[in-house]
Amino acid sequence: MKKYFKFTPKQLFRNFRHPYLLILRRIDNLEVIFSIYLTRLRFLLFLALFILILIVLTIFLIAYTPLRQYIPGYGDIKEKEMAYNLAKKTDSLVDILEQREVYYTNLHTLLITLDTNYNKTLRAFYYNPENLNLNKIKLSLPLSNIQITKKFNENPSPKSIRLLTKASENIKAMNDGIVIDTSYISSLNAKQVIIQHKNNMISIYKNLDKVNVGIGTNVKTNEIIGVAKPTSSFLEISVFLNGDAVNPENFWQ
Structure with a gap:
């Protein structure tokens, strides 16, 4: 058993x-x-x-x-992520290049205006106020209420005037135009906006706390382009006509 x-x-x-x-x-x-x-x-x-x-x-x-590259599906995910990031960077670079192209085009126009090598006879005719009807050029006020603290031809900055601003007051474009610069000014610890208008006129707005427009932006009259500083301060306005500084008060309606 x-x-x-x-x-x-x-x-x-x-x-x-x-x-x-x-x-x-x-x-x-x-x-x-x-x-x-x-x-x-x-x-x-x-x-x-x-x-x-x-x-x-x-x-x-x-x-x-x-070796991780040989895992099925791993390479596809990484490649798609890289392609997406490259596409975003490409779009950003295209936007920057377009803005720069507009900026340099307008800057080139401005530099040509300021060229001192023009024929004297031609320059005399070009800058002769009699050849331009200044009465047809009108500018709107950049602020709701105007109180001038420094007049034209007074120091500092004799080529500009200064206006008293309220805290965080809106700054408006004085005429239709295209923005050619929005840069930082270290001496004022503030920003500026430069706008190219028709009739070969340029307006400059300095001592802004915030800027609402970018280079290449088309702005309309009275459109808000920036904001004044959060405390009571000043707005510095400069206007250039055919490359010469002029008194903005002469063009305000």
């Missing part, structure tokens, strides 16, 4: 700890090259440790080496 043995947990554990001798010999002379005592439990532990090390190395190779 066959006998059936039932292993208890204690017997099973004892069986896993039963030692075995693993010997590696040369086939020609049976010389022992390597030998080690093993148990089933130790073998399983070594096998689990080997598998764990293999998993860690695989994760490291995939995460921190160029």
